Amino acid sequence: MNNLQVVIDSGHGGTDPGAVSSSGVREKDLTLMISQYMYDEFQKRGVPVTLVRSVDETVSPTERVNRILAAYGDNPNVVIISNHINAAGSATQGAEGAEVIYALRDDSKLASNILTSLGNAGQKMRKFYQRRLPSDTSKDYYFIHRNTGSNTHPVIVEYGFIDNPEDLAKIQSNYKEYVDAVVDAVIATAEGKTISSMPLDGNYYVVKNGDSLWKIANMYGITVDELKKLNNLTSNNLSVGQVLEIPDTSFNNSDFETYTVKAGDSLWKIANMYGLTVAELKSLNGLSSDNLSIGQVLKVSDNLGDSGNVYTVKAGDSLWNIANRYGTTVDELKRLNNLTSNVLNIGQTLKVPVSNNTYTVKAGDSLWNIANRYGTTVDELKRLNNLTSNVLMIGQVLNLP
Numbered sequence: 001m002n003n004l005q006v007v008i009d010s011g012h013g014g015t016d017p018g019a020v021s022s023s024g025v026r027e028k029d030l031t032l033m034i035s036q037y038m039y040d041e042f043q044k045r046g047v048p049v050t051l052v053r054s055v056d057e058t059v060s061p062t063e064r065v066n067r068i069l070a071a072y073g074d075n076p077n078v079v080i081i082s083n084h085i086n087a088a089g090s091a092t093q094g095a096e097g098a099e100v101i102y103a104l105r106d107d108s109k110l111a112s113n114i115l116t117s118l119g120n121a122g123q124k125m126r127k128f129y130q131r132r133l134p135s136d137t138s139k140d141y142y143f144i145h146r147n148t149g150s151n152t153h154p155v156i157v158e159y160g161f162i163d164n165p166e167d168l169a170k171i172q173s174n175y176k177e178y179v180d181a182v183v184d185a186v187i188a189t190a191e192g193k194t195i196s197s198m199p200l201d202g203n204y205y206v207v208k209n210g211d212s213l214w215k216i217a218n219m220y221g222i223t224v225d226e227l228k229k230l231n232n233l234t235s236n237n238l239s240v241g242q243v244l245e246i247p248d249t250s251f252n253n254s255d256f257e258t259y260t261v262k263a264g265d266s267l268w269k270i271a272n273m274y275g276l277t278v279a280e281l282k283s284l285n286g287l288s289s290d291n292l293s294i295g296q297v298l299k300v301s302d303n304l305g306d307s308g309n310v311y312t313v314k315a316g317d318s319l320w321n322i323a324n325r326y327g328t329t330v331d332e333l334k335r336l337n338n339l340t341s342n343v344l345n346i347g348q349t350l351k352v353p354v355s356n357n358t359y360t361v362k363a364g365d366s367l368w369n370i371a372n373r374y375g376t377t378v379d380e381l382k383r384l385n386n387l388t389s390n391v392l393m394i395g396q397v398l399n400l401p
Contacts, residue, residue, distance in 0.1 A: 004190040005072040006049045009082040010035035014058025019087035031083045074149030086158040096167040097124030101156040103145035117185035120366035127242040207242040261296040313348040361396040
């Protein structure tokens, strides 16, 4: 998706109010508010963007599709974002969180990035998925996917549930953060990036082909009943792309740097990556065998060090980038560690200066959970650090208020 172009569709409108809350809040008003702010944010980033509707008007499905395709045509640079607010009805009262639905012609990367980014912004993640037309399963269920050409990339974003007062209040209070998250995700996907961090106030697992509740529960050392209770599941059925919350039973992620096992990984490969021996890696994680599971989370280093000011050298490190990460100089690092040259070895430990007014980003961090941890806001963190997006990098040093 080079030369990204975006079409924003505000769901419903005019004589079609969409879902309505018990307090009278209408979906069409929320989607228009969200879409107008999203339009401004894409413009600020220099991304060509068009609104399907900018006022409260009735737009038929046919006219909606015509406006979408008239904006930039049917080409692979176009992302269509159809903004909606979910409603569960009486069958599943209390449902909450975001969902993203993507077209059958697309892979899941854009939808996955959007949902993960919304999770990083503080919203509960439910799932990303595709939906087929029952009468013809080769076609998409939703016309916004089915009729918008064959090359565009349409997604429906459900920000939460209008019939859950708590979820509705979160959307109304945090919609700007949620929109920023979606904008970040769309741009990151266009640049070929994957957003993989998760919020620290919960651990999450995205269901993959071949997964079962038993397999996932076993991976994290819990029971199927515990997993079902935590996720309000009434059956054992899972959907690919469904996001499950996992209890953190083994360690606090803020105390350790972690690594999530991927296809093709081995203990030797991961240990070598982080300058450890296989024995050290197994000891750190209490492993009795060399077997690994995809999605398994391993501790790979103690971020606290001996006194909170120790850094372990990794592949690709240099004195310059470590000094830059901790807001110091190469000369100061060499002085602290009695170094006479700039040569470093993987696994070498270095003393680094610590400031009470900075925070070093770790795996799983987001602006939202860092702001929440230190009693500030995402906007204040972004202002203090001159940030224009919500995307963070592991090892990045943030100024704190």
